[in-house]
Structures are given as structure tokens and as C-alpha cells.
Amino acid sequence: MSDDSTVNPAEQPEQPEVxxxxxxxxxxxxxxxxxxxxxxxxxxxxxxxxxxxxQGSPDVSGYxxxxxxxxxxPPAERPFGGWYDTVADELIADLGTSAGQAxxxxxxEGGDFTIHVNRENxxxxxxxxxxxxxxxxxxxxxxxxxxxxxDAGRELHAVYHLRSLTHKRFIRVETTCPDSDPHIPSTVQxxxxxxxxxxxxxxxxxxxxxxHPHLTRILMPDxxxxxxxxxxxxxxxxxxxxxxxxxPAPDHRRSYN
Amino acid sequence: xxxxxxxSAADFDEPIENQPFDTTEGExxxxxxxxxxxxxxxxxxxxxDRLVVNMGPQHPxxxxxxxxxxxxxxxxxxxxxxxxxxxxxxxxxxxxxxxWTQGSTFVTRxxxxxxxxxxxxxxxxxxxxxxxEDQIPERANVIRVIMSELSxxxxxxxxxxTGGMELGALTGMTAGFRDREIVLDVLEAIxxxxxxxxxxxxxxxxxxxxxxxxKTLTDMIALLRKRFRDVENMLVGNAIWLGRTQGIGYxxxxxxxxxxxxxxxxxxxxxxxxxxxxxxxxxxxNYEFEVPTxxxxxxxxxxxxxxxxxxxSLNIIEQAVxxxxxxxxxxxxxxxxxxxxxxxxxxxxxxxLDHIRHIMGQSMEGLIHHFKLVTxxxxxxxxxxxxxxxSAKGELGIHxxxxxxxxxxxxxxxxxxxxxxQSVAAxxxxxxxxxxxxxVASIDPVMGGVDR
Numbered sequence: 001m002s003d004d005s006t007v008n009p010a011e012q013p014e015q016p017e018v019x020x021x022x023x024x025x026x027x028x029x030x031x032x033x034x035x036x037x038x039x040x041x042x043x044x045x046x047x048x049x050x051x052x053x054x055q056g057s058p059d060v061s062g063y064x065x066x067x068x069x070x071x072x073x074p075p076a077e078r079p080f081g082g083w084y085d086t087v088a089d090e091l092i093a094d095l096g097t098s099a100g101q102a103x104x105x106x107x108x109e110g111g112d113f114t115i116h117v118n119r120e121n122x123x124x125x126x127x128x129x130x131x132x133x134x135x136x137x138x139x140x141x142x143x144x145x146x147x148x149x150x151d152a153g154r155e156l157h158a159v160y161h162l163r164s165l166t167h168k169r170f171i172r173v174e175t176t177c178p179d180s181d182p183h184i185p186s187t188v189q190x191x192x193x194x195x196x197x198x199x200x201x202x203x204x205x206x207x208x209x210x211x212h213p214h215l216t217r218i219l220m221p222d223x224x225x226x227x228x229x230x231x232x233x234x235x236x237x238x239x240x241x242x243x244x245x246x247x248p249a250p251d252h253r254r255s256y257n
Numbered sequence: 258x259x260x261x262x263x264x265s266a267a268d269f270d271e272p273i274e275n276q277p278f279d280t281t282e283g284e285x286x287x288x289x290x291x292x293x294x295x296x297x298x299x300x301x302x303x304x305x306d307r308l309v310v311n312m313g314p315q316h317p318x319x320x321x322x323x324x325x326x327x328x329x330x331x332x333x334x335x336x337x338x339x340x341x342x343x344x345x346x347x348x349x350x351x352x353x354x355x356x357w358t359q360g361s362t363f364v365t366r367x368x369x370x371x372x373x374x375x376x377x378x379x380x381x382x383x384x385x386x387x388x389x390e391d392q393i394p395e396r397a398n399v400i401r402v403i404m405s406e407l408s409x410x411x412x413x414x415x416x417x418x419t420g421g422m423e424l425g426a427l428t429g430m431t432a433g434f435r436d437r438e439i440v441l442d443v444l445e446a447i448x449x450x451x452x453x454x455x456x457x458x459x460x461x462x463x464x465x466x467x468x469x470x471x472k473t474l475t476d477m478i479a480l481l482r483k484r485f486r487d488v489e490n491m492l493v494g495n496a497i498w499l500g501r502t503q504g505i506g507y508x509x510x511x512x513x514x515x516x517x518x519x520x521x522x523x524x525x526x527x528x529x530x531x532x533x534x535x536x537x538x539x540x541x542x543n544y545e546f547e548v549p550t551x552x553x554x555x556x557x558x559x560x561x562x563x564x565x566x567x568x569x570s571l572n573i574i575e576q577a578v579x580x581x582x583x584x585x586x587x588x589x590x591x592x593x594x595x596x597x598x599x600x601x602x603x604x605x606x607x608x609x610l611d612h613i614r615h616i617m618g619q620s621m622e623g624l625i626h627h628f629k630l631v632t633x634x635x636x637x638x639x640x641x642x643x644x645x646x647x648s649a650k651g652e653l654g655i656h657x658x659x660x661x662x663x664x665x666x667x668x669x670x671x672x673x674x675x676x677x678x679q680s681v682a683a684x685x686x687x688x689x690x691x692x693x694x695x696x697v698a699s700i701d702p703v704m705g706g707v708d709r
């Protein structure tokens with residue numbers, strides 16, 4: 001099968017790929033915050049080479065030279081359309097002077113409006129999203145971690161999905177932290193439902209949610225070493241023998257990048 | 258335990274770990290089981306006498322392998338904390354090592370009482386990532402609606418049944434499981450399995466409905482309408498049932514939203530929030546049904562909401578049967594949909610003989626295509642998506658991340674049981690221990706979904 005389904009660089013404006021924090025311009029107007037105009041960039045999350053992910057042995061398939069970058073979504077362009085501009089404007093207005101630092105990028109991912117937020121400002125952003133009358137995202141659907149080991153300086157992502165029952169809206173908020181300093185401020189004070197969700201994300205990814213009332217493991221045993229859903233944690237499958245033949249464990253089978 | 262009977266504290270010669278000890282807060286702690294009660298001396302005057310009881314994870318009244326740590330003053334619950342994880346099987350991690358199609362087989366085992374909802378939300382998530390939501394054939398959507406509502410019925414009758422059992426209404430349990438069998442028989446007729454169907458798959462459904470299913474469904478609806486009336490007659494207004502559930506486990510709308518609680522608990526608090534209405538999927542906007550609510554915000558209200566939802570689900574299935582028109586049940590894109598529909602042969606369900614004849618005897622390209630699609634799977638564009646459905650327990654969401662490959666890079670299920678179970682402390686603290694059982698039963702957590 002071809003790679004047509006992945007992000008085609010030809011369709012996207014070519015942008016410099018940097019893994020670090022995009023520089024925010026002090027002079028950026030509120031309208032530019034979170035867009036390419038303020039320095040928001042599409043990042044490379046991972047790099048895939050070869051067709052079958054084969055390492056250390058010659059690949060005779062002819063596809064061994066394939067090279068493909070996994071890119072994050074590009075920053076959205078103003079106007080976003082519909083209620084998205086309202087949400088962005090209200091949020092920027094409510095955050096005031098810290099908006100430029102707090103909001104790294106607006107984008108559309110999987111059809112949903114996504115706000116990429118600097119981790120230090122996460123509680124303020126969520127508080128604003130929850131409380132401001134014109135925003136009113138009353139219901140949080142929890143925290144989901146994602147581990148991108150090749151996204152240097154932003155290896156661990158925490159994704160929050162929020163729903164507004166008042167305005168019938170849905171948005172995603174995403175923040176990141178480096179593996180070397182895996183700390184994200186806890187938001188249990190804003191959304192009490194994050195209690196167990198943050199514990200689960202700590203348990204599975206090792207993200208420390210500073211200020212959580214009781215950050216302990218929730219699904220794994222208390223004395224478990226490691227964080228199982230990180231990409232560097234093995235699945236631990238065992239090969240299955242049946243009638244003399246051996247089927248390798250799922251994590252040792254051929255994979256297709 | 259030794260079989261010595263202790264008659265006074267002086268006879269206490271248990272091993273050191275069973276001896277009373279003092280905590281850093283200066284409190285005396287005794288660890289006692291069954292026959293040790295005589296060894297416990299009451300707290301001196303003016304000091305607090307508390308009992309920490311560990312309920313579960315193996316306990317008939319905790320709705321599965323749920324462990325509750327309860328701090329009691331007499332029979333009053335002072336503090337209640339849940340310990341979960343006893344059924345954690347790493348489904349989300351496992352999915353990262355299987356193809357997108359195989360994912361259906363894994364997610365259906367999360368909330369296994371209503372597995373179809375898991376398959377549905379997973380498929381909707383994958384379809385959203387691929388941008389093929391609009392290509393799902395009409396018939397597939399109608400089948401998805403039927404399956405979703407069948408699943409809701411089977412989940413709700415189990416909620417009422419196990420809830421009844423935990424409160425001592427054993428007839429409620431036998432009635433509920435009897436009704437569930439009826440639904441499971443229909444599910445088996447459609448998918449081949451009573452549970453863990455893996456029937457709804459990205460792109461459509463695994464196999465078309467069997468011949469004559471319309472009559473099966475109509476008969477089932479008629480029978481269940483009568484059966485649900487029986488349950489209603491038995492429990493609605495029943496003095497004992499009211500005594501155990503009315504005013505128990507109170508949680509209002511503000512509490513629900515703060516704790517992320519959705520589903521029958523939120524609707525019993527008075528908010529008619531149902532994703533089938535608010536954010537319709539699979540064509541739910543084309544069906545006429547009501548969102549039942551109550552205003553009591555207690556266990557009894559949740560019970561009534563579930564009873565009403567059973568009727569609404571039957572109404573939806575009735576309308577869906579009328580909407581069934583012949584047509585394909587998977588997307589047309591041959592790069593996504595498997596090359597043949599499954600059929601039931603002499604040796605069980607499998608690929609149709611026509612298809613086997615085609616790929617083995619006629620078309621080498623067909624064989625290659627079949628082989629590549631089944632072993633390698635299809636690719637999903639890189640990105641992330643969130644899809645949600647109204648499952649029997651509340652908002653069931655899935656956060657899917659793809660790296661552009663043939664397997665999910667990350668799949669996270671936002672299971673309503675997991676989130677709703679957080680509210681146990683808010684519902685039970687300050688009440689009686691027996692009411693804690695009623696509260697947990699009214700939340701209806703399925704531990705397979707909680708622990709994943």
C-alpha cells in the first residue's frame with residue numbers, strides 16, 4: 001500500500017522543522033497568537049524509515065529507503081471559522097498579557113479545535129475555559145497521555161478534552177513536558193474529575209502532576225517499577241508454541257511503519 | 258488464622274503483625290478478623306473509636322472486583338475510598354501492537370457488559386481519523402444503531418439485576434438475567450457470539466444481518482415490553498426497594514459535572530444530556546426518542562431512568578427495523594474493507610467459499626490484496642481524534658493517535674465507569690454502610706471498563 005494517506009508535504013507549506021519551543025513574538029497582536037504569524041510551527045514528532053521497520057538487517061523488499069516524518073498538525077490560519085474564533089478571542093482576552101506565552105498554537109486535529117498550551121499556564125487556561133461565561137467548558141473528559149520519544153524536549157504529551165454543555169462545543173487542550181523534567185501542574189482544583197485521570201496518566205506515563213492531592217498509582221500495583229504505556233516499556237509478550245511451530249510475541253512480529 | 262478462641266486480651270498470642278500498634282499520629286491500630294473481636298478493647302473515654310473495613314476486591318456486593326476501604330463510626334461511613342486496578346489487563350498497550358482492524362477485538366473486552374458500544378466508538382474514532390465518516394453505508398449505520406441499543410438494553414437489565422442482588426432483591430436479579438439472555442440470543446444470532454463480538458469494525462460491520470432478523474427483533478421487542486412491565490410492577494413503588502434506594506447516594510448536577518459523571522446518573526439529577534441527541538452519530542437524529550430524566554438525583558431516580566431508557570431503546574430498535582433497506586454494510590473503498598463478507602459454513606463462520614475459490618484459483622492479485630489487507634492492515638493518516646458515544650453508562654470516548662502506520666500509536670478509552678466511580682466518595686460519605694452498596698450499584702461500574 002502506498003503512503004498517500006499520510007501528511008503529504010507538498011500540500012503543506014514548507015516550514016522549518018524545529019523541535020524546540022516556538023519563539024513567541026512580543027509584538028504579536030492578539031489575533032496572531034497561536035498562529036504561524038506568532039511563530040507557531042508544525043513539528044516533527046517522529047521519523048520513520050523503511051517499510052517494515054526492520055533494523056540491523058538488509059531489507060530486500062525495495063522499500064527500505066522509504067523515509068517519512070510524522071508531523072504534528074500545522075497551526076490554523078485566521079479566521080478559524082464558526083465559533084472557533086469566538087473561543088480563541090475570548091480565551092486570549094481572559095488570559096490578558098499572559099496569552100502570548102500560554103497559547104502556543106491553535107490547530108485542527110481530527111476535526112476538532114485544539115489549543116496547544118504551555119504547561120505552566122495550563123491551570124489558568126483551563127480555569128478560564130471553565131469559568132468564563134462565553135466559554136463555559138463545564139465538563140472535562142479526562143487526561144490522556146501520549147509518549148513521543150523522538151519529539152525532543154516535548155516527549156510527554158497530556159491531552160485534555162473539554163465539552164461545553166451550555167454552548168454545545170467541544171475542544172481539545174494539549175500540553176507537553178520533557179522527559180527529563182516530567183512535571184505538569186495538576187488541574188484537579190479546576191476539574192475534580194481529573195483526580196483519577198491524572199493518577200492514571202502518572203501510572204502509565206510517569207508524568208508528575210504537581211499539586212495533585214494524592215498522586216499514587218491507580219491501575220498498576222503500588223510497588224510496580226516503570227510506567228507501562230511509555231514507548232520504551234516493552235509489551236512483555238511471550239512467544240506461543242503450537243504443534244512445534246512458534247509464533248513470536250506481538251511485539252516481536254514484523255511491523256509496518 | 259489459628260483456631261484458638263480468644264476470650265480476653267490477655268490470651269492474645271498472635272504473631273507480631275497481628276499485635277496492636279501505634280501510628281505516628283498516636284492512634285492505636287488493631288488488625289482483626291472473624292473470631293478476634295473479643296481481643297479489641299474499646300477506646301478510652303474521650304477518644305475516637307473508628308473502624309477501617311476493607312470490602313473487596315472479592316465481595317459479592319461490590320459490583321465486581323472493586324475494593325472499597327471504608328472508615329466507619331458505628332455503621333456510618335466517615336470516609337470511603339475505592340481501590341481499582343484488579344482487572345487491569347493492559348488492553349490499551351496491547352492495541353498498539355495490533356492492526357486497526359484487530360482493535361475491535363480488544364476494545365470489546367473493556368466494558369464487556371456493553372461491548373458493542375466500545376466497538377462503535379472505536380470504529381467512529383478510526384473513521385474520523387481517516388475522514389471516511391460520510392462514506393459509511395446507510396445500512397451499516399442502521400445496524401450500528403440496532404446493535405448499540407441492544408447493547409444498552411443488555412447493560413441496563415444487568416445494572417438493575419446486579420443492583421437488585423446487591424440490595425437483596427434476588428428476584429430482580431433472576432428477572433434481569435433472564436431478560437438479558439433474550440437480548441444475548443439476538444446478539445448471538447447477529448454476530449455469532451454472546452459477548453466480545455468484534456462485530457462493528459472500522460468502515461462498517463463485520464457481517465450483514467442474518468435472514469429473518471426483522472422478525473426476531475420484532476418478537477424480542479414484544480416479549481421484552483412485557484418482561485419490563487413485570488420488573489416495573491415488582492420494583493417501582495415497592496416499599497422495601499424504595500427504602501433502600503430513595504434519597505440514597507445523592508449527587509446533583511453540579512456534583513456530576515465537577516466529577517465528570519455522565520449517563521443515567523446525570524439524567525437522574527435532572528439534566529437531559531444525551532450524546533445521541535446533542536451530538537448525533539450513526540444517524541440518531543433520524544430516530545424519535547425521548548431522553549428520560551428524574552429530578553431526585555438518588556439511586557431510585559437512576560433506577561427509574563434506566564427503566565425508561567429500556568423502553569426508549571426498544572422504540573429505537575423498532576424504528577430501525579423499518580429503516581433497514583438492502584445495501585452494503587462496509588465502505589466501498591477496497592483498501593479498507595475486507596475483500597469478502599463472512600458467511601456461516603459447515604465448520605463455522607469464515608470467508609465465503611466463492612471468495613476462497615476466487616483468490617485461490619482465479620486471481621493472484623486478489624490473493625495478494627487479501628493477504629496484504631488482512632496481515633498488514635490499512636494505514637491511518639497521522640494525527641489524533643476523539644470520538645464519543647452515549648454508552649449505557651455515560652459518555653464513552655476514545656482518544657486515538659496515529660503515526661500514519663497500520664497500528665494505533667495510542668488508544669485511550671475514556672470509560673464512563675472509570676470516571677463515574679470517582680463519585681462513590683461524594684455519594685456515600687456521611688451515610689450508612691448499607692447505602693454505600695446501593696450507591697455503587699446505582700453507578701453500575703463494570704470493572705473491565707474501569708481497569709481496562
